[in-house]
Amino acid sequence: MTSRQIAFIDENNCIGCAICIDACPFDAIIGAQNFSHRINFNECPGCKICIKKCPTDCIKMIKINQNKNDILEKVKYNFSRKELRIKNTQKIYTESINNQLSKLSRN
Ligand code: SF4
Ligand code: SF4
Secondary structure, three states: OEEEEEEEEOHHHOOOOOHHHHHOOOOOEEOOOOOOOEEOOOOOOOOOHHHHHOOOOOEEEEEEEEOHHHHHHHHHHHHHHHHHHHHHHHHHHHHHHHHHHHHHHHO
16 A cells, blocks of 8 residues: 545535636546535545635645555546547637638638
8 A cells, every 4th residue: 555645625614616626637626616525536646736726725635545556547547638638628629710710711
């Protein structure tokens, strides 16, 4: 077992603003507007980005114990998923711009 850090939300002080969801690059935060949020610890590699964004300071880092191979697999999976999301976003932007340019050229 290896210890690693993940984010943890104190749900009693979470106001459900959802700012952390937008800030998390790994889609590791679950919640809906006006309801308390939670961290999916399996998806959180502990980047700490959400901590500074929270207006009520209710996110902190905690340590959990996990099998070393599980951690490595999860980190690889998280980064490959992030790259895929960036590629897909770029593809959608490019298609949208091309559609707009094509409409303009027809007018
Ligand atoms: S520490 Fe990073 S990955 Fe984990 S919940 Fe916060 S922003 Fe997301
Ligand atoms: S930023 Fe903080 S208060 Fe807002 S939803 Fe996330 S954990 Fe809750």
